[in-house]
Amino acid sequence: MSQQPILLNDEQIRSFITNGFLILNADFPEAFHQRLTEQLGTIYAEEGNPGNNLLPRIREVQQLFDHPTITGALTSVLGQDYMLHAHRHGHYNAQPVPGGWHKDSYWGYSRMRNHHPWWAMIMYFPQDTPLELGPTGVMPGTQNYETRTFESDETEGEAYASGKAGTFALIHYDIWHRSTANVRGQSRYMLKFEFMRTQVPQAPSWNNAAATWTPPADLQLPIASHDAMWEDTWNWLSGRAGSLAGTRTPSISEIEELQEQLRDTFEPVQLNAAYELARCGQQGVAALAQALHDERLDVSRLAAYGLSVSGSEAAQVLRSALHDTRPETAAHAAFALGELGASVQPALKELAGLMSHPSEIVRLAVVEAFGLIGEASDEAVSSLIRAMQDPVAQVRFTAGLALAQVGQGAEAAVPYLAEAMEDENRYVRAHAHEALRYIGSEQAKDILIKALFNARWCPTTTPANTFYP
Structure with a gap:
């Protein structure tokens, strides 16, 4: 089997952008999935859910994420240097009633979600999963809605991660999804893994032939179209x-109409207005700047999305805000x-000045901004070092992710990342490991290797099998 990643094509990328998911299947033999299913049954019965230890507990799982179909799909969506996140979870479903629609949190925490695909999940089903066995259901096109824009019991338009053993669902991290009813009552397993982009794309990372945007042939939207956002x-x-x-x-009347739509109560309408205003140059930026200060937080948030794609003209407005x-x-x-x-480099000093802000949501947003910008400036690295010592765990572990995105230029943070590997929060520790890996200096690698050896795991040691063989 070739290990060269099998990249997605244009039509698959179009489908992912609009629908928010793709269903994939790799060419593992049926016996491989059967062994994994049997192992999961034994582990769940004897030990419970292994949670974040899925990979070390079941060594064969790594083969899933080394398969060229999966590495190719992830590379296509997240770029070559994507990160396998430390959070992973095994889902077990034997319930005859469906679960509730939801978006996943970020390990119990909230944040402003990216419309650009910085995050993705893979859901793997090791057994044949027909509709009667309760596959994961997703609502196509809802990945960029903060609110649920459909009734809780509505299933029209729902898509399912249903198929033969070895079915993979690649989904935008923020899509609305749920478990469906398992009317057979047999065990249904699904392994969920999360992945993060570490670099802003510089060129297409998929098998790209077309330069311009066109919607996919399999558009599955039950709610709304978002042409400007998809093109962006x-x-x-x-x-x-x-x-x-x-x-x-635009004309003055068109700007006024878009401003009214931005204050609508239906998020898809607001979302289209924000992105259409981003098309409108200085007039659009002025309208979005006004909306950024709207008394309604949803209007302010959606205006920020519009400003985030409005180019350098929006930078001064945002610096003031x-x-x-x-x-x-x-x-x-x-x-x-x-x-x-990178176009906002003049704002780096102002962002750094907010690391002493009394509000944790501001400090968190600044840390994430430094990660998205990815510049190894003195302001960025010193701010992220400071954030590694923040009293709020989410700020600390986000600083680790941001340092991974900065990469090699964050060498000054290495001693602080070494300290963070003793943090009480599991994701602070995990992200410190990742940051050291992406910094990649000899000092960083030495610290990382020592820490990994100290925490090494024996996947065959269980309460029932302590020492032998």
Whole structure:
């Protein structure tokens, strides 16, 4: 079997951008999935859910993520240097009633979610999973909605990760999903793993032939179309960030209409208005800047998404908003600056100055912004070192992720990452390991290897098998 990643094609990327998921299947033999299913049954019965220890507990699982179909899909969506996140979970479903619709949190925490695909999940089903066995259901196209835009008992348009043993669902991390009813009552397992992009795309990382955006043939939207947002995501993945900005010359009445739509109560309408205003040059930026300070937080948040794709013209507006007295507005501005990327270098010093802000949501947004920008500036690295010592765990573990995104230029953070490997929070420790790996200096590797050896795991040691063989 060739180990060269099998990259996605244009049509698959279009489908992922719009629908928010792809169903894949790798060419493992049936016996491979059967062995995994049997192991899971034994482990769940004797030890319970292994949680974050799925990989070391079941060594064969790593083969799933080394398969060229899976590495190719992840590379296509997240770039070559994607990260396998430390959080992973085995889902067991034997319930005859469906679960509730939800978006996953970020390990129990909340954050402003990225529309650009910085995060993805893979769900693997080791047994044949027909609809009667309760596969995961997803609502296509809902990955960029913070609110649930459909009734809780509505299933029209629902798609299912249903198929033969070895079915993989690659999903946008933020899509609305649920477990469906397992009417057979037999054991159904699903292994969930999370992945993160570490670099802003500079060029397409999939098997790209077309330069311009067109919707996919298999568009499955039960709710709304978002042409401007989809085009922006395609261009961003192609290494053309900000190319949506200023592509439309609106009339005054068109701007006013879009402003009204931005204050609608239905999020898909608001979302389209935000991205259409991003097309409208200075007039659009001015309208979005006003909305950023709206009394309604949902309007402010959606305005930030519009500003995040409005190009360099939005930078000064966002720099001013960093000093707003409402923490949410400042956090929204920091998020948008992060998504604007390297073009906002003049704002780095102002972002660094917010690391002493009393609000943790502002500090968290600043840390994430430094990670998205990815610049190894003195302001960024010193701010992230400071964040590694923040009293709030989410700020600390996000700083570790951001340092991984900064990479080799964050050498000054290595001693602090070594200290973080003793943190009480599992994700602070895990992200410190990842940051050391991406920094990659000799000092970083020495610290990392020692820590991994000290924490080494024996996958065959269980309460029933302590020493032999």
